[in-house]
Every structure is written in structure tokens, then in C-alpha cells.
Amino acid sequence: MAETGAVPPDTGRRLGRVDSFSDGLFSIAATLLVLSIDVPNVPEGDLNGALDSLLPSLLAYFISFAVVGLFWLRHHEFFGRLRASDSRLATLNLVFLSFIALLPVPTELLGRYDNSAAPVVIYAVFILVLSALLRALFHHARSAHLLAPGQEIPADNAGAAAVWSAFALSIPLAFVSPDLGMYCWILAWPLRMVFARVFGASAP
Amino acid sequence: MAETGAVPPDTGRRLGRVDSFSDGLFSIAATLLVLSIDVPNVPEGDLNGALDSLLPSLLAYFISFAVVGLFWLRHHEFFGRLRASDSRLATLNLVFLSFIALLPVPTELLGRYDNSAAPVVIYAVFILVLSALLRALFHHARSAHLLAPGQEIPADNAGAAAVWSAFALSIPLAFVSPDLGMYCWILAWPLRMVFARVFGASAP
Amino acid sequence: MAETGAVPPDTGRRLGRVDSFSDGLFSIAATLLVLSIDVPNVPEGDLNGALDSLLPSLLAYFISFAVVGLFWLRHHEFFGRLRASDSRLATLNLVFLSFIALLPVPTELLGRYDNSAAPVVIYAVFILVLSALLRALFHHARSAHLLAPGQEIPADNAGAAAVWSAFALSIPLAFVSPDLGMYCWILAWPLRMVFARVFGASAP
Amino acid sequence: MAETGAVPPDTGRRLGRVDSFSDGLFSIAATLLVLSIDVPNVPEGDLNGALDSLLPSLLAYFISFAVVGLFWLRHHEFFGRLRASDSRLATLNLVFLSFIALLPVPTELLGRYDNSAAPVVIYAVFILVLSALLRALFHHARSAHLLAPGQEIPADNAGAAAVWSAFALSIPLAFVSPDLGMYCWILAWPLRMVFARVFGASAP
Numbered sequence: 001m002a003e004t005g006a007v008p009p010d011t012g013r014r015l016g017r018v019d020s021f022s023d024g025l026f027s028i029a030a031t032l033l034v035l036s037i038d039v040p041n042v043p044e045g046d047l048n049g050a051l052d053s054l055l056p057s058l059l060a061y062f063i064s065f066a067v068v069g070l071f072w073l074r075h076h077e078f079f080g081r082l083r084a085s086d087s088r089l090a091t092l093n094l095v096f097l098s099f100i101a102l103l104p105v106p107t108e109l110l111g112r113y114d115n116s117a118a119p120v121v122i123y124a125v126f127i128l129v130l131s132a133l134l135r136a137l138f139h140h141a142r143s144a145h146l147l148a149p150g151q152e153i154p155a156d157n158a159g160a161a162a163v164w165s166a167f168a169l170s171i172p173l174a175f176v177s178p179d180l181g182m183y184c185w186i187l188a189w190p191l192r193m194v195f196a197r198v199f200g201a202s203a204p
Numbered sequence: 205m206a207e208t209g210a211v212p213p214d215t216g217r218r219l220g221r222v223d224s225f226s227d228g229l230f231s232i233a234a235t236l237l238v239l240s241i242d243v244p245n246v247p248e249g250d251l252n253g254a255l256d257s258l259l260p261s262l263l264a265y266f267i268s269f270a271v272v273g274l275f276w277l278r279h280h281e282f283f284g285r286l287r288a289s290d291s292r293l294a295t296l297n298l299v300f301l302s303f304i305a306l307l308p309v310p311t312e313l314l315g316r317y318d319n320s321a322a323p324v325v326i327y328a329v330f331i332l333v334l335s336a337l338l339r340a341l342f343h344h345a346r347s348a349h350l351l352a353p354g355q356e357i358p359a360d361n362a363g364a365a366a367v368w369s370a371f372a373l374s375i376p377l378a379f380v381s382p383d384l385g386m387y388c389w390i391l392a393w394p395l396r397m398v399f400a401r402v403f404g405a406s407a408p
Numbered sequence: 409m410a411e412t413g414a415v416p417p418d419t420g421r422r423l424g425r426v427d428s429f430s431d432g433l434f435s436i437a438a439t440l441l442v443l444s445i446d447v448p449n450v451p452e453g454d455l456n457g458a459l460d461s462l463l464p465s466l467l468a469y470f471i472s473f474a475v476v477g478l479f480w481l482r483h484h485e486f487f488g489r490l491r492a493s494d495s496r497l498a499t500l501n502l503v504f505l506s507f508i509a510l511l512p513v514p515t516e517l518l519g520r521y522d523n524s525a526a527p528v529v530i531y532a533v534f535i536l537v538l539s540a541l542l543r544a545l546f547h548h549a550r551s552a553h554l555l556a557p558g559q560e561i562p563a564d565n566a567g568a569a570a571v572w573s574a575f576a577l578s579i580p581l582a583f584v585s586p587d588l589g590m591y592c593w594i595l596a597w598p599l600r601m602v603f604a605r606v607f608g609a610s611a612p
Numbered sequence: 613m614a615e616t617g618a619v620p621p622d623t624g625r626r627l628g629r630v631d632s633f634s635d636g637l638f639s640i641a642a643t644l645l646v647l648s649i650d651v652p653n654v655p656e657g658d659l660n661g662a663l664d665s666l667l668p669s670l671l672a673y674f675i676s677f678a679v680v681g682l683f684w685l686r687h688h689e690f691f692g693r694l695r696a697s698d699s700r701l702a703t704l705n706l707v708f709l710s711f712i713a714l715l716p717v718p719t720e721l722l723g724r725y726d727n728s729a730a731p732v733v734i735y736a737v738f739i740l741v742l743s744a745l746l747r748a749l750f751h752h753a754r755s756a757h758l759l760a761p762g763q764e765i766p767a768d769n770a771g772a773a774a775v776w777s778a779f780a781l782s783i784p785l786a787f788v789s790p791d792l793g794m795y796c797w798i799l800a801w802p803l804r805m806v807f808a809r810v811f812g813a814s815a816p
Contacts, residue, residue, distance in 0.1 A: 028231060102265065113248055305438060319452055522656075
């Protein structure tokens, strides 16, 4: 049902509403991450000790906020280049958004269990799925000619390769040590610069 | 109070705000579905077992996310075809949205209780109510001449008939077996294609 | 700081953002009402009994959803008639919105405690405060000349008088019987029509 | 990556989406503050006593709602003066928003623990961090020439100095008495007027 011909007059408005639904969802998902932090409910005397145990949850919160923020920036750039939508794009977008909205669950697991591999593995798989779904959105928009004339989605193969390497590598590492798995994610930043040089691609 | 004559100059703006309230509500309702998933809070050693018990909740989450997404697409298509609103439309829309916003409750019931008929029956009744309310919105817009000139709401009788058949049928089946009731919902997809052929209607 | 002279060029945009903040808040407050319903977490065999105890919460949910919806309609009509904003309007609006956002608390109390006067009294006071704050917004907009030329806020004195009578009367009645207090709220609808005839005012 | 030259044609739209993401986040953060209030779940006979214990939570709610509202007003004024965005501004904005979205946590601590210094100190540090991040946003927008021609961010050095003095002073005071620390925050209002006279600056 791709609208490859003339764009109907209300397409701009429709795209605007998809934008607005997606934006709303991104900002709500980002804000709901705060609910993954269990505010201590202890006798007043034990408060200081209980506050220490908030630190892993806070770290998980900031990691997930950055994830939502970065995916939102990419998604927003992408939607800004579309000239039309079709039903497959809308469906793919909903699937992508359903995973964005689910992010508080792996975040809460990550913040609550320090010494298990499972939360790190689940979180890494989650990021890989989100990244693959965004790629699928880009791919469909290109092949169904939904981009506005003269627009191209910045490939950012360096960024994608960096995210994939760092998060895929963290899965086996998490079984050695959950902390080691999480540290591995930080590698995405330097790796991106390395890959950008190798590929000669411009980072957005 | 239907404005059947000339549309006052601020109607576009007003419709825009109803759109924005509705969109906001849809995206928040979709995102709040994540709260229907109880993230396990168990000793670290029992984590893997507890994660297995997340699966029914995750399934219920994705079903409800699809429900919100599909109703949002229909609602958004509908509002895009209006030229004006009236107070009955606003009221009907609020009633419809109050059921959309309530969806986390049947979703949580569905994910938490595997072996009872009640959650499946409640969920199916919920979908039938949502579907009937959307039909009532369409019906009122048509009879009060609120549609923009030349616009018609795609009937999608095939889709409605498929949803009604599958969800109504699931109610007696849930008393035989809750799982059987849920599987029955999947029938909505093939049924829609069958009905579309029978009715010769185009599916949106 | 009322801008009574020429409206600066970016006022429309600013008003748009206040609109958007307010709309967002209204739709989130409406959606968060669902969190005031405690989804039963009982052994599977006790589910049917536990579902019965959901009914007062559901009733409270629909009452509060209607409250948010009606206040939103009035607020939205009001903002559609403004030509400019000033800092006092922004402050009053924030105070009003802080009470809208607080509505889940009296809603949860109302749904959870059936046989106490306190929740009914708190809820009624809440509605009176919201109604007074909205009146204060209207009053300030008029006296600071913030309305667009030729625009007037529909007085709806009948509606206000009906809400005030029904909710003020419910406070002493709640001490006789909490249920009687709640039934009294329903009087707002017929009272509005009576007052509308008496005052000769048009209901919006 | 500052776009100091000609503004690309889609910058307005992009800024609009950043606005919309930020606005959404502010209104959701404001609304989620209600979740920091623990609605009492006690036997019906103990309700009146339990309602008294809601008061500190309500106070913390209104303080935080005012904080979100005031920061939103400043942020909204600021974004209204931008002609373009760059990636550093987007990143700083996300960091700022991640702290806005985190506000329910210190709010819940403040409302739950009456007699400890830690919640007051955490809350004060939080406000200082938010204030510093907003200043950093302003500073970057100025130095990267992102402001629209002829626009200047109102310095409000008086306001900033008042907030900094009152909240920084409250930290040592909280160790003397948590209540004294909180009362100290109220000083921000009179201090602002004093500083405004001293600096001769106009308060927004």
C-alpha cells in the first residue's frame, strides 16, 4: 500500500500525527524510567544505608535515558526526511515503539540485580533488537520510496557497527562477570570513532 | 449542537487540540501498559525462574500495545476526515478514551492469571466495547454531517466483523479453556481477509 | 506584567506552548487515573471475589475521568479565546494544573474506602477548589484584557452554580452517609438545567 | 557542529520537535509527581490518622510541581528565542531533562522522611544541578550563536543568585534541623527581590 505516486494532500498532517504519537511515546517512556527506581521505604534510621543501594538503579536510569534520547534523535531525524507514510511503515513504527515503551522493564532488572548475568544479557539483546528495528524502518522507507526528494538517511554505519559490536560482545562477557558486560557497553563510544575513521563515514 | 452550517474560523484549531489530547492519551495509555508487568523482586538466586513467569505478562503487553496502536490508527484516520466537532462527538470521544486509558487493568489481569476464564472474558468484552464506541463515533460524525466535504470513513465492515466474531466467540471458549479463548483472538486476522473477500470491501 | 498593548509577534507561539503543556498534563492526568485502581493480586481461586471489589474503584475512575474531561473542555475553550498571556495567568494556570495532576489521590481514596466520610469530603472540596481556580483564571483574563478582540468567556453561571450546590451540599451529607454524599453529586446535571432556565443562560 | 551559517529549511520543524519532546517530558514529569504520594492503605477505622501523614508528601508535591513549572517557564522562554539547534545543545538538553524526569525520587524522599538531613540535602543539590544545567544551556546557545537575531536570554542573575543562595545555604542548615533547611528555601523569593534591586535586573 506504499504511496509511491502523488502524495495525497493530507499526508503532511498524517505524518504530523505519527510524529506526535511517537514523540509523546518517547517522552513518556523516558519519564517512566523513573519508576524503575525503588525509593527506599525503610525506618528513618536506616535511610543512609538504603540510599547507597539506590546507586545501581540511578546508573541504570541514566543509561536508559541516554538510550531513549539517542534513539529518539535518530527516529526524529528519520521522520523529518519522510514525504509519506504507508501501512507497513506505521506497523514497523508501532513495533519499534512497543520496545521503546518496554525499556523500563530491563532497566529495573539491571538496577535491581547486581550479580547476575541475566539482566545484562536481556538489556544487551534489547538494544540489539531496537537497533535492528530502526534499521528495518530505514530500509523500508528507502525501498518504498517514502523519503522526501533529495533526502537520504545518514547511514551512520560506524555508529551501528559500534553499537552492535559493543552490545553483542557484552553478552558472553556478562557470563564471566556482569560488571564486565556493562563496562563493555562504554566501548560503543570509542568504537564509533574508530569505525568512523575506518569507514570514512560522517557521524551525525 | 452540531455545526452543520459554516464552520467557525477557530474550528481547525479546536479540532487540533482534540487531536492533541487524544494523541497524548493514546501514547500515554500505550506507554503505561508497561506498568502491568510486575518486574520480579526476588532473591538474586531465584531470578532466572522468576523471569520465566514474566512471559504471560509480556504477551499481554504486546497484545494490548497492538490494540492501542490499531485503535489509534483508526481514530487518527477518522479525526483526519472531520471538518468540525460538536459536543456529542466530544463526549463520545471522552468515553472512548476513558476505556482506552483503562486498558492496563484488563492487561494486568490477563498477564497475571493464566488459568481463569474471567480475565479472558473481561478482555474480550473490553475490546467489544471499544469497537462499539468507535463505531458510535463514526455513526454520529456521519449523521451530524461533521465529515469534511468529499470525505467518507472507510467502512472496514470486514475488519469490524472479524474482530466481533473472534472476540465474541472467545467468551464461551474461555470457559472451556482460557488459553483456547486467547488463541481464538488470533482468528481476527484470517477472518478479516475472508470477510474482505466475501464483502468485497477494501481493508485499510 | 499584563501585555495590554500590541501583542508581540511570538505570543501565538508562546500561547501554543502553554496550550501544549496544559493539554499534555490533562491527558496524562486522565491516563494516570488508571493507577488508582488496585488490580487484585490474589491466589487464582479468589479472583472472582476480588474482581467484585474493583467496582468502587472503577466508579471512582469514571467519575474522575469525567471531571478531567469536563475541566479540560472548559480550559480548552478558554485558552482558545486568549490573545495573550501574562505571568500571573501562567502562575494561576500552573496552580490549577497542580490540582488537576493531584486528582489520582482523592480518586484512589474514594475507590478504596467505602464507608468513611473523609474521602467524599476531600473529593468534594477538591472539585470546589478546581472550580474556584478556573473561575480565577477567567476573572484574571477578563480584567487584564487578555481575551482576543470580540471574544467573551461563556459565563456558564448555571453550570458553576450547579456544581457548587451539588458538591457543597454533599459535604454535610457525607457525614450522614458517604453513599448519600456521592449520590448528591449526580444532582449537578439536573440542577444545571434548572439553573439554566432560571438564569436564562446558555449551557456550553 | 553549530550551524552558524544559513539555517537549513527544516530547522524550524526540528526545533518544533525538540520543543514538543521537552514539553511532553515536563508535563509528564509534573504529573508523575503525584506518584510520590503514598495513598494510605489502612483499615477503614485508621483512615483519619493516616490522612494526616499525607501532609508532608503533599507539601513536597507542591514544592516539586512549582520547581517543574518554574524550570519549564524558563526553558520555554529560552527555546522560543533559538533560531537553530546543534548536537551539543540537544545533548545538554537531554541531560537537563533526565534530571527533570528524576525529580519524583527526591520528592518522594522529602515527603517520606521528616527527621533526616539527607532528603533535604539531596533535594537542594538536585535544584542546584538543575539550575547549573540550565545555565549551561543558555551559555552554549549564546557562544554557539544559536539565538534568533535580536534575541537575548534575559539574564535573571537576581533569580539565579537567589536560588543558589537559598538552596546552598539550606545544605548546612539541614544538618542542624531538616525543617530549618526546608524553610530556608522560601528565602529564594524575598532574596530575588533584594538581588533584583541590587543588580538592577528585571525579573522575568
